[in-house]
Amino acid sequence: MLFLTPLLVSVVCILIAWIFKNVDGNMERRKRETRARAQARPWVEEDLKDSSDLHAVEEDADDWQDSEENVEHIPFSHTRYPEKEMVKRSQEFYELLNKRRSVRFISNEQVPREVIDNVIKAAGTAPSGAHTEPWTFVVVKDPDVKHKIREIIEEEEEINYLKRMGRQWVTDLKKLRTNWIKEYLDTAPVLILIFKQVHGFAANGRRKVHYYNEISVSIACGLLLAALQNAGLVTVTTTPLNCGPRLRELLDRPSNEKLLMLLPVGYPSKEATVPNLTRKPLDQIMVTV
Amino acid sequence: MLFLTPLLVSVVCILIAWIFKNVDGNMERRKRETRARAQARPWVEEDLKDSSDLHAVEEDADDWQDSEENVEHIPFSHTRYPEKEMVKRSQEFYELLNKRRSVRFISNEQVPREVIDNVIKAAGTAPSGAHTEPWTFVVVKDPDVKHKIREIIEEEEEINYLKRMGRQWVTDLKKLRTNWIKEYLDTAPVLILIFKQVHGFAANGRRKVHYYNEISVSIACGLLLAALQNAGLVTVTTTPLNCGPRLRELLDRPSNEKLLMLLPVGYPSKEATVPNLTRKPLDQIMVTV
Numbered sequence: 298m299l300f301l302t303p304l305l306v307s308v309v310c311i312l313i314a315w316i317f318k319n320v321d322g323n324m325e326r327r328k329r330e331t332r333a334r335a336q337a338r339p340w341v342e343e344d345l346k347d348s349s350d351l352h353a354v355e356e357d358a359d360d361w362q363d364s365e366e367n368v369e370h371i372p373f374s375h376t377r378y379p380e381k382e383m384v385k386r387s388q389e390f391y392e393l394l395n396k397r398r399s400v401r402f403i404s405n406e407q408v409p410r411e412v413i414d415n416v417i418k419a420a421g422t423a424p425s426g427a428h429t430e431p432w433t434f435v436v437v438k439d440p441d442v443k444h445k446i447r448e449i450i451e452e453e454e455e456i457n458y459l460k461r462m463g464r465q466w467v468t469d470l471k472k473l474r475t476n477w478i479k480e481y482l483d484t485a486p487v488l489i490l491i492f493k494q495v496h497g498f499a500a501n502g503r504r505k506v507h508y509y510n511e512i513s514v515s516i517a518c519g520l521l522l523a524a525l526q527n528a529g530l531v532t533v534t535t536t537p538l539n540c541g542p543r544l545r546e547l548l549d550r551p552s553n554e555k556l557l558m559l560l561p562v563g564y565p566s567k568e569a570t571v572p573n574l575t576r577k578p579l580d581q582i583m584v585t586v
Numbered sequence: 587m588l589f590l591t592p593l594l595v596s597v598v599c600i601l602i603a604w605i606f607k608n609v610d611g612n613m614e615r616r617k618r619e620t621r622a623r624a625q626a627r628p629w630v631e632e633d634l635k636d637s638s639d640l641h642a643v644e645e646d647a648d649d650w651q652d653s654e655e656n657v658e659h660i661p662f663s664h665t666r667y668p669e670k671e672m673v674k675r676s677q678e679f680y681e682l683l684n685k686r687r688s689v690r691f692i693s694n695e696q697v698p699r700e701v702i703d704n705v706i707k708a709a710g711t712a713p714s715g716a717h718t719e720p721w722t723f724v725v726v727k728d729p730d731v732k733h734k735i736r737e738i739i740e741e742e743e744e745i746n747y748l749k750r751m752g753r754q755w756v757t758d759l760k761k762l763r764t765n766w767i768k769e770y771l772d773t774a775p776v777l778i779l780i781f782k783q784v785h786g787f788a789a790n791g792r793r794k795v796h797y798y799n800e801i802s803v804s805i806a807c808g809l810l811l812a813a814l815q816n817a818g819l820v821t822v823t824t825t826p827l828n829c830g831p832r833l834r835e836l837l838d839r840p841s842n843e844k845l846l847m848l849l850p851v852g853y854p855s856k857e858a859t860v861p862n863l864t865r866k867p868l869d870q871i872m873v874t875v
Contacts, residue, residue: 368861368862368863369861369862370859370860370861370862371859371860371861371862372857372858372859373687373689373691373820373854373858373859373860375818375820375853375854375858376685376818377818377853378817378818380698383698383701383817383818383819384698384700384701384704386816386817386818387700387701387704387705387708387813387816387817388700388704390704390705390708390812390813390816390817391704391705391707391708391711391813394708394711394809394813395707395708395711396665397711398662399713400662402662409669409672409673411673411676411677412672412673412676414868414872415673415676415677415679415680416676416679416680417868417871417872418680418684418868419676419679419680419683419684421865421866421868421871422680422683422684422686422865423808423811424688424811424823428863430865430866430871432871433871433872433873434871434872434873435872435873435874435875436872436873436874436875437874437875438874438875439875442875509825511800511801511804512800512804512825512846512847515800515801515804515805515807515808516804516805516807516808516811516823517808518804518805518808519712519804519805519806519807519808519809519811519812520683520808520809520811520812522712522713522805522808522809523679523808523809523812524676524679524680524683527675527676527679528667528672528675528676528679529664529665529666529667529672529675530672531662531664534713534805536798536801548873548875550873557801558801564664564666565662565664568661569661569662569664570659570660570661570662571659571660571662572657572658572659572660573657573658573659573660574657574717576710576711576719577710577719579703579706579707579710582706582710582719582721582722582723583703583706583722583723583724583725584722584723584724584725584837584839585724585725585726585727586724586725586726586727586728586731586837
């Protein structure tokens with residue numbers, strides 16, 4: 298045994314060295330992975346991590362068939378305008394939409410219930426992958442619930458800002474503070490929370506994938522913004538970070554629904570201001586071939 | 587030294603055991619990770635694999651600031667209608683949009699250029715994360731380019747269908763064939779291909795992340811659909827599968843642009859039919875709190 302001792306000692310040394318290297322490497326790799334993950338999707342909430350969120354392939358998915366295969370086809374009835382009127386209508390519609398601005402100062406004046414019903418009906422006419430209509434519009438008018446929503450969002454926003462502050466090399470505290478205080482969540486007479494249904498249920502109770510659900514619901518939000526603008530109401534498009542699961546629970550929505558957007562809706566307050574911004578001209582967004 | 591040997595042997599044994607456990611664990615973990623990654627995005631096309639596609643955090647991202655921080659703020663000017671008119675306008679807008687249908691039979695009649703300009707200007711008024719306006723609308727009128735687009739899409743669609751056929755237990759060949767033949771790509775006088783800019787470039791040439799680019803561009807598509815319907819034109823919302831990279835090259839778009847949607851636009855052909863579908867009633871899409 299005696300002659301083995303030096304050998305054993307050296308083996309032990311090598312092993313110890315290797316182990317330490319290995320452990321270090323592992324830890325570094327783990328750190329790197331964590332960092333990479335954090336950079337790629339730093340804020341993605343658990344609730345959103347759902348593979349059915351991703352696009353998927355299906356025979357009808359690319360064509361957004363309005364139809365179940367066996368639905369009867371009927372002649373399409375169409376309203377056609379003379380060319381001159383088409384130009385005028387399209388010009389006026391552009392001018393209407395071009396006046397829309399994201400408004401963060403909303404008065405507490407009530408808005409007619411019928412108008413809210415109509416703008417949501419308009420949003421519900423959006424096309425959707427395989428005609429799944431994967432949207433739920435939660436209209437919140439109750440002041441207590443609005444205030445709870447505000448508390449949740451401001452709490453999470455504060456964490457968002459504070460966490461990120463370390464990484465910013467220039468920080469204007471005051472400016473950030475105004476960003477995480479969302480007074481409009483209390484003052485706006487209506488909050489519309491738009492949920493995407495990431496899957497539905499087939500007759501047999503099994504999950505039914507909702508293809509392109511996020512794109513479909515975003516298109517519906519586009520129609521909703523147009524409808525609000527057309528009715529003379531204002532809003533600001535927000536996607537509250539990390540608040541989805543808590544808001545979903547507060548509003549008692551099922552787990553297949555994920556919050557996509559929150560729109561506070563009302564009239565602008567008297568002192569409402571907007572940043573003096575311009576939009577890209579047509580030749581910067583359109584290419585003709 | 588002699589009395590150390592049994593101790594050394596046991597230390598070596600423990601170390602070896604620990605190392606093997608560690609290595610096994612690593613390999614299993616790596617396998618698990620690879621599998622999870624593959625399951626999460628099984629089909630994503632190369633061209634789409636871009637981390638800037640994913641949502642990301644930024645101080646302004648949740649609030650969709652229209653603004654660079656240092657932009658001057660100005661009073662917001664608002665058009666307010668009497669309540670009765672608001673109700674009427676919102677009702678009429680709903681009725682207009684509710685007549686929209688996805689139409690796959692498009693006549694080859696030309697449409698006024700000004701109308702196309704106006705509907706794209708309307709789409710360009712959409713809100714976007716940090717006012718990045720991350721969209722490019724490629725308007726294709728050239729018959730040869732339209733035909734090349736058709737060839738690319740039908741080729742890829744045919745592969746899509748044939749590949750998936752094995753997985754289907756009931757296959758109606760004829761029905762599928764009509765799905766991958768897209769005559770409207772030749773007949774429609776205008777094809778609008780909507781690209782999302784997954785990132786932009788800062789003044790120093792570095793990548794500038796476009797937060798929420800897909801949601802922003804989808805909202806713009808919602809405005810575009812509303813504008814087309816308002817002008818009396820028809821379209822069908824399509825998201826051609828796996829064709830993005832080839833169409834991007836054909837149309838000479840830069841690599842930071844990814845195809846999101848293709849809308850063939852025109853008047854309906856005389857024999858146009860649509861599936862006899864209904865939309866969900868308001869109480870199935872709206873919840874009031």
